[in-house]
Amino acid sequence: MITLLFFAYLKETIGKERLQLDASSMTVKALKQQLASDYGLDLQHVMVAVNEEYAVDDRVLQAGDIVAFIPPVSGG
Amino acid sequence: MITLLFFAYLKETIGKERLQLDASSMTVKALKQQLASDYGLDLQHVMVAVNEEYAVDDRVLQAGDIVAFIPPVSGG
Amino acid sequence: MTTLFTITDQPISIEEVVHKVIRPEAGAVTTFIGTVRELTNGKRTLFLQYEAYVSMAEKMLAQIGIEIKERWPEAEVAITHRIGRLEISDIAVVIAVSTPHRKDAYEANRYAIERIKQIVPIWKKEYWEDGTEWVGNQLETKAYPKGKPEGEDVV
Amino acid sequence: MTTLFTITDQPISIEEVVHKVIRPEAGAVTTFIGTVRELTNGKRTLFLQYEAYVSMAEKMLAQIGIEIKERWPEAEVAITHRIGRLEISDIAVVIAVSTPHRKDAYEANRYAIERIKQIVPIWKKEYWEDGTEWVGNQLETKAYPKGKPEGEDVV
Numbered sequence: 001m002i003t004l005l006f007f008a009y010l011k012e013t014i015g016k017e018r019l020q021l022d023a024s025s026m027t028v029k030a031l032k033q034q035l036a037s038d039y040g041l042d043l044q045h046v047m048v049a050v051n052e053e054y055a056v057d058d059r060v061l062q063a064g065d066i067v068a069f070i071p072p073v074s075g076g
Numbered sequence: 077m078i079t080l081l082f083f084a085y086l087k088e089t090i091g092k093e094r095l096q097l098d099a100s101s102m103t104v105k106a107l108k109q110q111l112a113s114d115y116g117l118d119l120q121h122v123m124v125a126v127n128e129e130y131a132v133d134d135r136v137l138q139a140g141d142i143v144a145f146i147p148p149v150s151g152g
Numbered sequence: 153m154t155t156l157f158t159i160t161d162q163p164i165s166i167e168e169v170v171h172k173v174i175r176p177e178a179g180a181v182t183t184f185i186g187t188v189r190e191l192t193n194g195k196r197t198l199f200l201q202y203e204a205y206v207s208m209a210e211k212m213l214a215q216i217g218i219e220i221k222e223r224w225p226e227a228e229v230a231i232t233h234r235i236g237r238l239e240i241s242d243i244a245v246v247i248a249v250s251t252p253h254r255k256d257a258y259e260a261n262r263y264a265i266e267r268i269k270q271i272v273p274i275w276k277k278e279y280w281e282d283g284t285e286w287v288g289n290q291l292e293t294k295a296y297p298k299g300k301p302e303g304e305d306v307v
Numbered sequence: 308m309t310t311l312f313t314i315t316d317q318p319i320s321i322e323e324v325v326h327k328v329i330r331p332e333a334g335a336v337t338t339f340i341g342t343v344r345e346l347t348n349g350k351r352t353l354f355l356q357y358e359a360y361v362s363m364a365e366k367m368l369a370q371i372g373i374e375i376k377e378r379w380p381e382a383e384v385a386i387t388h389r390i391g392r393l394e395i396s397d398i399a400v401v402i403a404v405s406t407p408h409r410k411d412a413y414e415a416n417r418y419a420i421e422r423i424k425q426i427v428p429i430w431k432k433e434y435w436e437d438g439t440e441w442v443g444n445q446l447e448t449k450a451y452p453k454g455k456p457e458g459e460d461v462v
């Protein structure tokens with residue numbers, strides 16, 4: 001299983017801050033597409049972090065990964 | 077009378093922080109030259125303030141003026 | 153051991169952050185203090201809510217520290233960012249940088265705040281009289297950016 | 308009324324100086340904090356003594372504030388400089404600048420410290436193990452400058 005984390009407006013839109021999903025061997029890109037389609041979301045400007053590090057689109061996910069969806073940040 | 081103020085190494089060299097002098101109608105430049113000669117000082121890099129404002133060499137002093145000799149500053 | 157890079161839900165003490173970087177070899181400390189501004193593009197903010205992916209945000213702050221060391225080897229950096237509800241003029245972030253010479257302290261400090269606005273997973277929600285909005289870009293002005301985050305920001 | 312430009316013989320509170328310039332319109336505050344460095348060009352300083360022509364120094368600090376307002380009209384500035392005996396790592400000066408946008412806060416702050424080193428009548432005496440010296444120039448390194456202060460500094 002893979003854990004998905006949502007923040008800011010994504011958390012509010014999806015209505016959850018955490019999801020468990022069997023997404024092993026999916027790429028980050030495929031997971032984004034699936035999520036965008038499931039929830040009718042535009043994830044074009046959303047970055048993805050795997051295990052607290054930014055990940056590229058073709059990164060392949062593994063069981064146990066924590067995948068965070070990071071909308072454009074606005075700290076500072 | 078005019079009041080002269082000395083700071084930092086000038087105060088230590090002259091041994092006073094304040095002098096009274098009858099220097100009315102002298103220019104700043106003439107006063108500097110007199111002082112340099114009286115005390116054997118090099119005042120080339122010393123600025124002069126009259127009544128707490130920097131003054132040019134040809135400023136003419138008036139009775140009651142407070143003339144401060146300002147060595148290169150090193151605050152901050 | 154002092155933690156140089158921290159996310160907190162408590163008010164930030166500027167002195168505390170500054171004293172993490174003061175040391176005998178450094179004569180210059182710069183700080184950047186981000187406060188909650190009341191007006192943005194003429195719109196009045198009532199208060200803000202900051203949210204963070206805390207564990208990753210602290211890692212990213214530490215990474216900014218590493219990037220600064222690469223560019224300014226003599227710099228020491230500490231950053232504290234606050235989350236939760238913040239009122240107008242409250243302090244959201246304090247960045248302190250000490251260096252032997254002041255030019256570096258200004259430049260490294262500015263580098264830190266620019267990078268925070270690019271890579272640290274913290275989000276600001278503005279509360280106005282007539283609504284709320286998650287602020288979604290790094291340029292302080294627009295709600296969401298047109299452009300995708302650039303490759304170099306995905307580290 | 309708060310005094311924005313001050314010479315003091317007491318330890319400086321960074322928070323106090325910063326809070327003089329925090330305001331709802333400004334989202335960015337930068338500070339410069341000058342501390343006593345132990346080593347300068349390899350020579351070990353034991354402590355420092357700062358002396359000022361206090362009344363004029365406060366006027367010159369206020370003038371720097373005016374100069375900054377001319378260049379950055381939205382900036383608010385506060386400066387406190389300490390005099391007397393200072394130990395290693397003690398804070399000698401705190402400059403706080405608030406602006407609506409951060410770029411100005413960095414630039415105006417840096418302008419302030421450069422001008423302090425040019426026009427404010429404050430002098431630093433270094434105490435080493437083998438002697439003392441009045442530091443006599445604005446470049447942090449040499450004992451006395453070769454060049455005469457330039458015309459534009461004589462205001």
